[in-house]
Amino acid sequence: xxxxxxxxxxxxxxxxxxxxxxxxVLDRYDTTYVSNQKLSAVPAFVKVTDANLDSKPRLLLLxxxxxxxHLRVRPDVVISTGAAPGFFALVIGKCLGSRTIWLDSxxxxxxxxxxxxxxxxxxxxxxxxxxxxxxxxxxxFKGRVx
Amino acid sequence: MIFxxxxxxxPFDRLVRLIDRWAERNPQVKVFAQIGDTDYQPRxxxxxxxxxxxxxxxxxxxAEFIIAHAGMGxxxxxxxxxxxxxxxxRVAALGEHRNEHQLATCRKLEGLKGCYIAYEDEQLLTLxxxxxxxxxxxISPYASDQLIDAIDNFIRQP
Numbered sequence: 001x002x003x004x005x006x007x008x009x010x011x012x013x014x015x016x017x018x019x020x021x022x023x024x025v026l027d028r029y030d031t032t033y034v035s036n037q038k039l040s041a042v043p044a045f046v047k048v049t050d051a052n053l054d055s056k057p058r059l060l061l062l063x064x065x066x067x068x069x070h071l072r073v074r075p076d077v078v079i080s081t082g083a084a085p086g087f088f089a090l091v092i093g094k095c096l097g098s099r100t101i102w103l104d105s106x107x108x109x110x111x112x113x114x115x116x117x118x119x120x121x122x123x124x125x126x127x128x129x130x131x132x133x134x135x136x137x138x139x140x141f142k143g144r145v146x
Numbered sequence: 147m148i149f150x151x152x153x154x155x156x157p158f159d160r161l162v163r164l165i166d167r168w169a170e171r172n173p174q175v176k177v178f179a180q181i182g183d184t185d186y187q188p189r190x191x192x193x194x195x196x197x198x199x200x201x202x203x204x205x206x207x208x209a210e211f212i213i214a215h216a217g218m219g220x221x222x223x224x225x226x227x228x229x230x231x232x233x234x235x236r237v238a239a240l241g242e243h244r245n246e247h248q249l250a251t252c253r254k255l256e257g258l259k260g261c262y263i264a265y266e267d268e269q270l271l272t273l274x275x276x277x278x279x280x281x282x283x284x285i286s287p288y289a290s291d292q293l294i295d296a297i298d299n300f301i302r303q304p
């Protein structure tokens with residue numbers, strides 16, 4: 001059986017550190033890591049622009065970078081811990097036929113992150129890291145990075 | 147050595163000023179800091195705006211103690227390196243963040259070994275005055291097996 005292709009996306013800092021704590025599972029697949037911070041010691045890495053809600057043109061550039069990347073890699077699964085790059089990657093992934101996982105940051109203990117709430121309809125597996133935030137129609141809790 | 151970091155996205159004057167006050171009274175303890183866009187410039191320890199990956203790792207490695215805003219990246223890094231981390235949350239009501247998630251994080255992390263939370267100035271200063279009594283806690287470099295397995299099961303589905 002062909003190894004599945006995974007696109008693993010996170011913005012720099014805490015989001016990326018949380019994503020890298022999933023490395024044991026991500027490395028079982030043909031995974032391309034994506035961030036706006038340089039990352040070494042992974043087999044495949046792509047850097048994207050640093051963008052957030054404060055800059056619309058940068059967000060557009062980020063979206064286009066992620067779209068091109070998706071078309072090149074054609075991942076079976078897209079996974080993200082946040083924030084903006086992960087949101088876009090899941091939207092693109094879902095629309096173009098990938099299966100998608102959102103793991104909301106462990107920093108969001110009392111309410112989901114903004115991107116975590118907005119990504120809901122694009123996430124096939126929609127996870128929070130806090131049991132208190134689980135509701136009947138999601139998100140689900142399946143453990144945490146800590 | 148103490149490494150103080152407030153992340154790189156937002157200023158955190160209140161914390162940097164407090165540590166400066168403490169450093170003035172404790173010149174024997176070396177402090178180094180990454181203070182981002184913080185306006186207040188500390189006079190009693192060395193600081194810089196931004197450290198790249200390598201410089202950050204080096205400062206982190208040299209430090210015996212970490213002091214930080216309640217950013218999960220820093221907290222996780224400290225626990226992975228078994229360094230005690232003193233955490234002082236940003237308060238959105240004081241204009242230090244966009245929302246109060248750092249306070250929420252701290253309430254959830256209370257009691258976590260290796261992580262020492264201070265909400266008030268005095269609490270922070272008390273922790274610093276008893277620095278040698280703080281112990282680090284080594285955590286696994288990876289997420290819980292439960293989470294790893296759940297994600298693996300999902301990816302593996304046809």
